[in-house]
Amino acid sequence: MKRLSEERTRILFEKLSKYIGSNIKLLIERPDGLYCFREQKDRVYYVSEKILKLSSNIPPEKLISVGTCFGKFTKSNKFRLHITALNYLAPYAQSKIWLKPSTEQQFLYGHHITKSGLGRISENIEKYQGVVIYNMQDLPLGFGAAAKSTAECKLADPLASVCFHQADIGEYIRSEEDLL
Amino acid sequence: MDVIGEILQRTAEDAEKYKPITVEKHLDLEYDLGTLLAVDNNDFDLAKLRRNQNDYFLNLTRENTQLLINKIWELPTERVEEAIVTKLPPQKTVLPRMKPVPKPKPLTKWQQFAKDKGIQKKKKTKLSWDEQLQKWVPLYGFKRAKTEKEKNWLLEVPGNSDPMEDQFAKKVEAKSERVAKNELQRLRNIAKARKISVPRVGVINPDASSAKELQAAVTVAKASTASLGKFQEKLPKEKEARGISELVPGGTRKRKLPPVPATVEKKENLAIVDSILNKRPKLDIESAIAKQISNSHVSSNHNENSGSKSYGKGQKANKSKGAKKPKGAKGQRKGKGGGRKRR
Structure with missing residues (x-):
């Protein structure tokens, strides 16, 4: 477990800011103790200081995961969020999309969201901004990138993609082995 | 007896x-x-x-x-x-071999790749029928060069190339280039099999090199000054090549950050967050237009810095335009929809 270099921290925060904007500060400054980002084998974990200290007793090559895995750095040094980060993205999300019950399953199988499946959309979403996807019961299902801005969505035809799929909770089953 | x-x-x-x-x-x-x-x-x-x-x-x-x-x-x-x-029956006793089992030949790079990908070698017949020459033509070896000559007595000049260029010479050069490349690869395979380290050749052909190779070459070249590239100027968006730390002395080598108390780390992280959030937003024309459209669509004041005060004004302005029909609950509503009426 090592600290993220400044460059990588910057890349991580830039990615997170697409989804939760200035709420990143709330992830770093928490009232319930100190939390930090740690890196192992290119994967980034969000861990409380307390657990991190406990984990230092375990040799790093034996350690599989500590805290919450947010995602991983690719070989080209870009950051890719994993579905496991949803627990922290959903409460702070700034732009949201709600799905109709009929498209829920489609999304959970890894498909993009079409205009016809759109139940509700928050205002002022910019194009390619990160959005968190909910069902109509406000259960977070995953996240993606807005294919169209809110204004464009209103004019789009029903089959046009509104949001590109990035991760969904179906991955817990579909790609169980590579989630770690 | x-x-x-x-x-x-x-x-x-x-x-x-x-x-x-x-x-x-x-x-x-x-x-x-x-x-x-x-x-x-x-x-x-x-x-x-x-x-x-x-x-x-x-x-x-x-x-x-x-x-x-x-x-x-x-x-x-x-x-x-x-x-x-x-005739003796087949032997039952297994005799140990005198010499150790020979080691398998190390695979060449292509063989390794083909094995990983599951590519199987296809058997090609040596002779194939040539429609143009109307005879059987060998794939390689005896009489191959002759047929090549017979076939390519005339060459087309590609539309986008220099008309004065000698296409025959070009073809010969391309062939010799391929042969040379094959030879280089053969030697490289031998070196790999015998575990001999071969010096890097750098960028041989800048026209055919990938962006990654060129970036690596730039990074190495920059560090090749007496001061290890400390005083070299940088282009605005220049990035350093990754994964070449053994070629560049100092500087780019990855170092593990020293441990610091959590509070200090938090402060550093907050500084980074601030610098990201306070970045002057790029003028994104598309998003600006989208915003403009949404503003005009709703036709009410959406500016965030003018809050509830201007809300009334907007309404007044609407009224002064005069005689708008009520939309019968089909109009666009501002805000979250529903909730307490604010008058």
């Missing part, structure tokens, strides 16, 4: 000279006739062994050999040109 007695005596003497072919053994021997092997599991007779070792062993060996030969005689025999021969 004397004669008969003599003969009988002689045969008895002869029989005494030859030992009997039947041998008594406590345990039967184990035979492997394929290798002409017999294994005697009986214990030594210690008394006889101590008395006369050599004779005892000689006798024992004779007896065992006799048994083995008896066993061979049990096999079906046939007569080939005055000689009695038999």
Whole structure:
């Protein structure tokens, strides 16, 4: 477990800011103790200081995961969020999309969201901004990138993609082995 | 009668000279006739062994050999040109090999790749029918060069190339280039198999190099000054190549950050967050237009910095435009929809 270099921290925060904007500060400054980002084998974990200290007793090559895995750095040094980060993205999300019950399953199988499946959309979403996807019961299902801005969505035809799929909770089953 | 007695005596003497072919053994021997092997599991007779070792062993060996030969005689025999021969059964004993098992030849880079990808070699026939020449043409080797010459007596000048360029010379050069490349790869494979480190060649052909290779070359070239590139200027969005730390002294090598107290780390992280959030937003024309459209669509003041105060004004302005029909609950609503009425 090592600290993220400044460059990588910057890349991580830039990615997170697409989804939760200035709420990143709330992830770093928490009232319930100190939390930090740690890196192992290119994967980034969000861990409380307390657990991190406990984990230092375990040799790093034996350690599989500590805290919450947010995602991983690719070989080209870009950051890719994993579905496991949803627990922290959903409460702070700034732009949201709600799905109709009929498209829920489609999304959970890894498909993009079409205009016809759109139940509700928050205002002022910019194009390619990160959005968190909910069902109509406000259960977070995953996240993606807005294919169209809110204004464009209103004019789009029903089959046009509104949001590109990035991760969904179906991955817990579909790609169980590579989630770690 | 004397004669008969003599003969009988002689045969008895002869029989005494030859030992009997039947041998008594406590345990039967184990035979492997394929290798002409017999294994005697009986214990030594210690008394006889101590008395006369050599004779005892000689006798024992004779007896065992006799048994083995008896066993061979049990096999079906046939007569080939005055000689009695038999066919031995396949051997049961596995003999260890004298020399170690040869190591498999190291795969070439292509072979390794093909193996990983599951690419199988396709057998191509050496001769193939050529429609143009109307005859069978070899794929390689004898008479191949001749057919090539016959076939390419005329070459087309590609539309986008220089018309004065010699297409024949170009073709020859391309061929020699391919041959040279193959030779280089062959040598590289040998070096890899023998684990010899080969010096890097750098960028050979800038026209054909990938962006990654060029970036690596730039990064290395920049660090190749007396001050290890410390005073080299940077282009605005220049990035350093990754994964070449062994070529660039100092600087770019990855170092593990020293541990700091969590509070300090938090402060550093917050500073980074601030710098990201306070970045002057790029003028994104598309998003600006989208915003403009949404503003005009709603036709009310959406500016965030003018809050509830201007809300009334907007309404007034709407009213002053005059005589707008009520939309019958189909109009766009501002805000979250529903909730407390704010008057």
